Amino acid sequence: MIETKNLTFQYNKKTEAVKDISLKIPKGSWVSIIGHNGSGKSTFAKLLVGLLEADSGEIYINDELITKENLTNLRKQIGIVFQNPDNQFVGVTVKYDIAFGLENQQLSSKEIKEKVLEYARFVGMEEYLDKEPHLLSGGQKQRVAIAGALAMEQDIIILDEATSMLDPKGTKEIVELIKKVNKEMNKTVIMITHDLELANLSDYVYVFKNGSLVLEGNNKKVFSEKEILESSNLELPIALSIYHELANDKNIDKKLVDTLWELSSKM
Amino acid sequence: MGIKFKNVNHEYQSFSSNEEAIKDINLNVNGTGEFIAILGHTGAGKSTLVQHMNALLYPTSGVVNVFGQDLPPRKKDKVNHLRQKVGLVFQFPEYQLFENTIIEDIAFGPKNFKSTKDKALDNAKKAASAVGIDESMYEQSPFRISGGQMRRVAVAGILAMDPSILVLDEPTRGLDPKGRDEVMDIFKTIHETENKTIVLITHDMDIVSRYAKRVVVLKDGEIVFDGLKEDLFTHPDFNTFNLEVPTTFKLLKALEEKLGIPFKETYTREELTNYLKGVKL
Numbered sequence: 001m002i003e004t005k006n007l008t009f010q011y012n013k014k015t016e017a018v019k020d021i022s023l024k025i026p027k028g029s030w031v032s033i034i035g036h037n038g039s040g041k042s043t044f045a046k047l048l049v050g051l052l053e054a055d056s057g058e059i060y061i062n063d064e065l066i067t068k069e070n071l072t073n074l075r076k077q078i079g080i081v082f083q084n085p086d087n088q089f090v091g092v093t094v095k096y097d098i099a100f101g102l103e104n105q106q107l108s109s110k111e112i113k114e115k116v117l118e119y120a121r122f123v124g125m126e127e128y129l130d131k132e133p134h135l136l137s138g139g140q141k142q143r144v145a146i147a148g149a150l151a152m153e154q155d156i157i158i159l160d161e162a163t164s165m166l167d168p169k170g171t172k173e174i175v176e177l178i179k180k181v182n183k184e185m186n187k188t189v190i191m192i193t194h195d196l197e198l199a200n201l202s203d204y205v206y207v208f209k210n211g212s213l214v215l216e217g218n219n220k221k222v223f224s225e226k227e228i229l230e231s232s233n234l235e236l237p238i239a240l241s242i243y244h245e246l247a248n249d250k251n252i253d254k255k256l257v258d259t260l261w262e263l264s265s266k267m
Numbered sequence: 268m269g270i271k272f273k274n275v276n277h278e279y280q281s282f283s284s285n286e287e288a289i290k291d292i293n294l295n296v297n298g299t300g301e302f303i304a305i306l307g308h309t310g311a312g313k314s315t316l317v318q319h320m321n322a323l324l325y326p327t328s329g330v331v332n333v334f335g336q337d338l339p340p341r342k343k344d345k346v347n348h349l350r351q352k353v354g355l356v357f358q359f360p361e362y363q364l365f366e367n368t369i370i371e372d373i374a375f376g377p378k379n380f381k382s383t384k385d386k387a388l389d390n391a392k393k394a395a396s397a398v399g400i401d402e403s404m405y406e407q408s409p410f411r412i413s414g415g416q417m418r419r420v421a422v423a424g425i426l427a428m429d430p431s432i433l434v435l436d437e438p439t440r441g442l443d444p445k446g447r448d449e450v451m452d453i454f455k456t457i458h459e460t461e462n463k464t465i466v467l468i469t470h471d472m473d474i475v476s477r478y479a480k481r482v483v484v485l486k487d488g489e490i491v492f493d494g495l496k497e498d499l500f501t502h503p504d505f506n507t508f509n510l511e512v513p514t515t516f517k518l519l520k521a522l523e524e525k526l527g528i529p530f531k532e533t534y535t536r537e538e539l540t541n542y543l544k545g546v547k548l
Contacts, residue, residue: 036443036445037413037414037415037442037443037445037446038413083441137309137310138309164441165440165441167308167309167470168470168511169308169309170309194443194444233443233444233445234444235444235445235448237514238473238514238515238518238536238539239514239518241536242518242536242539242540242543245540246540246543246544249544251544252543252544253547253548255526255548256522256526256528256543256546256548259522259525259526260522263518263521263522263525266521
């Protein structure tokens with residue numbers, strides 16, 4: 001479980017990038033943090049993994065308060081995958097890239113090899129172990145990045161806009177993989193995204209606006225709050241926005257409205 | 268006048284083998300009034316194709332004619348002026364910003380095409396206002412603004428050269444929905460008010476459905492469709508193009524299955540909403 005209490009951070013003296021965020025993410029859940037560009041959602045992710053240090057507030061992982069002293073512990077429990085597949089490929093080939101984190105863990109080379117193979121298999125990249133990054137598609141590079149994060153065997157994985165640079169095929173590959181990571185490996189998945197259709201796949205949604213948490217709940221609750229979503233500069237998926245437009249129109253058959261609502265969680 | 272591809276092939280050479288990126292391309296792009304979306308899978312040859320449009324690549328066989336100039340050029344021919352006529356905006360153009368101030372960065376292109384400094388600055392100011400960069404930002408560093416603003420500055424740098432044809436390689440990639448709409452609306456306005464031809468590569472079928480008039484689909488380096496948007500989605504071979512349909516289509520297909528609402532092609536949310544308001548169940 002991850003919990004934050006009154007977490008606040010500012011890059012410069014003028015603006016607070018993250019304001020007083022308190023939330024609780026249960027173990028094994030799949031949650032989305034959605035918001036416009038500059039809403040603070042990525043900054044929040046960086047605070048969680050310890051890439052930034054909060055100005056005030058607290059972070060608890062499994063009820064343990066994170067301090068400077070046990071920060072290394074925290075890093076052992078959370079992995080993160082970033083937006084741009086090209087900026088996070090550090091190995092010369094797929095296998096070296098997946099092994100990168102493991103090499104700092106005092107494992108024997110046999111153990112490293114086994115783990116690399118295991119996680120390459122899990123993400124469906126075992127046939128590409130000796131391939132160089134420029135021979136891979138964006139989706140494949142992101143799968144390698146996820147394998148590298150999984151190989152560290154952390155409980156929590158954060159995906160920071162991990163699909164926003166991919167084509168539709170690459171996005172589908174990653175979505176399928178995230179499902180597997182959450183359901184089969186039972187890992188807590190925190191997805192940072194501006195895509196409401198992606199967010200719709202998760203169990204629980206947090207909405208950030210100008211650094212603050214303005215809405216949270218299950219999909220049904222969050223997606224019925226049209227005004228808050230729109231005023232947070234988020235774009236409603238087409239089915240949902242038509243639902244909202246027709247829902248208050250008395251001339252429209254209720255069956256149509258209900259079907260639109262039902263479909264809006266599927267597309 | 269515009270761009271004409273005649274039997275164009277392009278092979279990339281590597282150590283072990285040659286790879287044909289585009290094959291036997293025949294394509295005409297008018298110098299004014301077109302709004303073309305170029306679609307196809309990653310690796311279908313889209314970027315290779317558009318780089319021929321302003322002489323960044325030459326055909327390995329066949330001829331591309333850009334505003335009267337044949338490519339590959341004969342030795343004495345100059346091609347630089349073509350890049351003023353056909354402005355190309357790469358993917359993630361914000362990575363190419365480099366000047367000290369926003370306005371200098373936008374003016375860099377026109378300055379290089381032999382316009383005087385005053386004229387270049389004039390063009391730059393016009394371009395800045397077209398993309399919504401306010402005068403108060405002119406002297407700021409282009410590296411201290413948001414990602415969406417950086418992209419608009421980069422687009423303005425191409426617009427400032429006043430090209431007849433504007434070619435854009437995935438201009439909305441990585442932007443959030445608001446940023447995407449802002450950027451697309453800039454191109455729409457330029458197209459509508461100045462009658463410029465827009466050629467854009469995209470994977471986003473909702474952009475195609477909302478903005479494009481004509482669509483060119485590439486598959487494994489070959490053109491498999493070239494025609495009106497309205498004819499694309501109903502094309503008998505559509506399924507072989509490996510493309511998604513617009514969300515409006517998906518939604519109405521699902522409503523047809525569940526409620527028997529007859530399917531009809533609609534391309535925007537507004538069209539679909541109006542259609543649904545009119546149906547009787």
